[in-house]
Amino acid sequence: MAKNDKKEAAEPNKLAMIILAAGKGTRMKSPLPKVLHPVAGRPMIEKVIQASKKAGATDLRVIVGHGQALVRSVVEPMGVSCFVQENQLGTADAVKAAQVETIEGDVVIMNGDHPLIEAEDIKKFITLFREEKCDLAVVTAVVKKPGEFGRIVRHKGDLKAIVEAKDASADTLKIREINTGIYIAKAETLAEYLPQIKNHNAKKEFYVTDLISLCIEDDCKVMAIKASPKVAVGVNNQQELAHATKLLFKRKALRLMEDGVLMIDPASTYVEESVEVGAGSVLFPNTFLRGSTKVGSFTVIEPHVFMSDSEIGDSVQVRAGSYLEQAIVHSRASVGPYARLRPQTTIGEEAHVGNFVEMKKVKFGKKSKAGHLTYLGDAEIGEDVNIGCGTITCNYAADKKKYQTKIGNRVFVGSDTQFVAPIEIGDDVVIGSGSTITKNVPAKALAVARGKQVIKENYTPKAPAQPKSEE
Template sequence: MAISAALILAAGKGTRMKSALVKVLHELAGRPMLGWPLAAAREAGAGQIVIVAGHQADQVQKRFRAVPGIKIALQEEQLGTGHAVSCSLDQLDGLSGAVLILCGDTPLLTAATLQRLAAEHAASGAAVTVLTARLERPFGYGRIVRDSEGRVRRIVEQKDASPDEQAIDEVNSGIYCMELEFLRAHIGRLGSENAQNEYYLTDLVGIAVAEHAGCSAVVADDPDEIMGVNDRVQLAHAARILRQRINLQLMLAGVTLVDPDQTYIDASVQVGSDTVIWPGCVLRGATSIGSGCTLENNVRVSDCVIADRVQLKAGSVLSEAQVAEDVSVGPMAHLRPGSVLQAQVKIGNFVETKKVVMGTGSKASHLTYLGDAEIGSDVNIGCGTITCNYDGRHKHKTVIGDGVFVGSDVQLVAPVTVGANALIAAGTTVTQDVPPDSLAIARTPQVNKTDWCLKKRDNG
């Protein structure tokens, strides 16, 4: 069944989060909380998505305005779920058919469950279909009241429920599929005569029954899907479940996770088969890892493109970098934004790069800083080398040609160019361009004073 639209209710502040940031923008596994039900609705086939925002509506709009097919409706006063939906209907002018109504704080909801909900809604012909779940401890949730034949008759909120109703274990998720025509016709009939003095969307169930329009229900296979996130404890619990789902899919696709419980991978990350990821690794953002790679313990990668057969050794940090095939990085290396490593490059321990292109087969094995540099192929960068790229006001570029050998403890004071196949002697400070095939050496002459230490001690 085609779903015309989805409404996502996200106007609440989330006071139990105890945060300056509105609840639905807190992040789980690389997405803001609101992004998870949004993605589920889109995958389920919702053509138009309307977010009902309230607290920090400007921040919600800023975060999602670049997402195609998203509209924002404003609920200035938070007067309940029914009021929230009424604030959004203008955004659905011209549409007809079924609409999904979701909660912005249910990040575990899946597209498969929404598709089941929509399919049951179509098959039943009901005006309202509600997603429910059975919980061992249903406290806090609205209860699903059925008649003797198992048909849904109404939903009663926890605070308004009698003792018998509170004993019911089937609860309302707050997630619905409704006919837009029915919704438009009856949303104005909702009242606020209840313990919260709010307009409950759940009252539409009773109206649908009274009008003989029909109310159906789908019980979620996994009760976790309806879990709302209200505090930091629930945020961490939901994030753990999302990571488990992500890791499961990666392992089924041929990725080895040595300890999935200690591996943190965002939903947006792609990993090729036969890659091995050791505990403590964090992969974030628009990161792509190729096939046959090894990521040792505690590697952190953000927004990087990593090709096949790359070895990222323990403790290395990479951000906004591009790494070609058969490259080795680390241990304890730091690739900062703009680092481009071509095939078979070696970056060793305690090497930092920033805005650097390193040609095929080049290596910087240890204790080196390379910034704002273009380095050719088969270049050896000795231990302790520094590109001095900043003069206090501006950054300057270092260019090193193919086949250059840079000795240990060399400073290259940019802007400077070293020609192909040149040799820079250890301890040199390069302040002028070096011609190709040349030796550059700049040292203070060594003076040995024989027996100086003995004389110093005897005269002491």
């Protein structure tokens, strides 16, 4: 042990994570690996990895098996190492697959289907584990309905055993303190006792819970660390997936309100953890904000707005039913109702994008307006421009390439105008309604391109006389 003591002294705060993600998740009734099912918008294992990193883990090892190619595609870009559990022989077998003999310091073992875990939770477990100088610990929680969880049996306050629900007596089943499936151990403890676990059970599997009894029998320092019931929330079926999502959205809503965000109905407002919203902003019911979205202060997001990876300034109004993806809206602008801003669209300060207006890859200038029923794509629109109803930039040509429309400052575009790109419109231009503009227009010009109106008087023939009906 002297050698191990030296290793621990050299790396007193080194932390490793073993995240179990090899299971099939048959109760999900889904072809997608269980840990990749989205909880509040992101794969649940992603949340476990993020919490682990924030807690200070520098060595993260994910155990993969079923659907490993898909799991790897999600977790490896996050900087973790994947280890394969070749056969489903139980949780201890999965931990062995992590090559524990190559790990140093303290190790947290947990499942990849616990999306409610947070960095602060892990930090608390580790701090208590180290303060008590434990060799092994199991994280427990007291819950209202223990169900199929293993029960924590104590004697004079100390951990005595973990009894699985199927093996428990009627009295033991009354115990409400359960095993969350999270363990903390010294690396050398795992290396020593994992090989001693036997598969003497009906399923012929190796269970990590057996570490507890082995270490207790060997007079190691073992303890049960009580945690919040949320730590015990795992996901095994679609109902639990929906419940976990609801809890995460609720947690985010509470934190936003604590920071001064107004919510009309938090229960029907869906904001992902990664989203930022400034104080004084108002979120109406049935809004969905996701990804890297940032919303400034004093902005109003009306009902049924979907916003993804977008940046919204201060004092913006996004009216009902609008859809924004990878868009930027500067301060004091208004969008909607029922507007769509597609990727690479930027709306300038005090600009107005009205109902049933769609923009894609557009720079829309300060104080410019597009009131309704308009499509603008691959365009640069100057400041203080008026875009009339029914205006279209014809950016997609017969050669299957897209071309750009450039419109200068203070341009007035009449209704039902088409700009056939590539085309440039100078400053202070007036475009007559109903025009199809195919040539560049210089500054301060009037452009009208429409068929000549023809009037033929007395053109409508008289209606034939109707026969009189016989009486």
